[in-house]
Amino acid sequence: MKKVLITCLLMFSAHAMAADSGCGLGSMIITKNSKVLQLLAMTTNQSLLTQPLGITSGTSGCSSSSIVMNDKEIQYFVEVNQEDLSREMAQGHGQKLATLAQMKGCSNSAAQNAFGSFTQDAYTKIIPAANTSAVDMVKNLNSELAGQKELSSLCHGS
Numbered sequence: 001m002k003k004v005l006i007t008c009l010l011m012f013s014a015h016a017m018a019a020d021s022g023c024g025l026g027s028m029i030i031t032k033n034s035k036v037l038q039l040l041a042m043t044t045n046q047s048l049l050t051q052p053l054g055i056t057s058g059t060s061g062c063s064s065s066s067i068v069m070n071d072k073e074i075q076y077f078v079e080v081n082q083e084d085l086s087r088e089m090a091q092g093h094g095q096k097l098a099t100l101a102q103m104k105g106c107s108n109s110a111a112q113n114a115f116g117s118f119t120q121d122a123y124t125k126i127i128p129a130a131n132t133s134a135v136d137m138v139k140n141l142n143s144e145l146a147g148q149k150e151l152s153s154l155c156h157g158s
């Protein structure tokens with residue numbers, strides 16, 4: 001029995017350490033992305049049931065249309081792949097850029113090509129300096145995308 005309990009605890013800990021707290025009160029209070037703090041945020045969400053309630057109501061940083069908001073996934077993806085994404089945005093195409101386009105709702109190849117052309121044209125606004133952080137890169141991308149009604153309809157209507 002003791003071995004089963006230890007195995008379960010280790011599996012939960014490994015899962016928690018690899019995961020992001022997503023949304024809920026815990027992720028709103030604890031914004032730093034370290035393993036220990038994310039574990040604390042997840043524990044807060046689980047113990048207070050703020051994540052399920054947030055998902056249901058669309059509050060606490062949660063989206064009622066998906067389990068967790070896509071924004072954190074996009075932020076993490078950009079942080080991990082920033083150098084490749086920067087190069088691919090400048091070129092207007094690439095595998096990681098296509099993945100980012102899919103994360104932004106551009107599911108077919110025509111929409112992904114339009115997204116690639118957009119990022120190439122808006123490159124200096126999305127990445128204004130060589131030391132642009134991943135957070136700023138995502139903010140700039142979102143800001144530039146906000147004015148692209150045709151691209152938005154192409155991506156979200158595909």
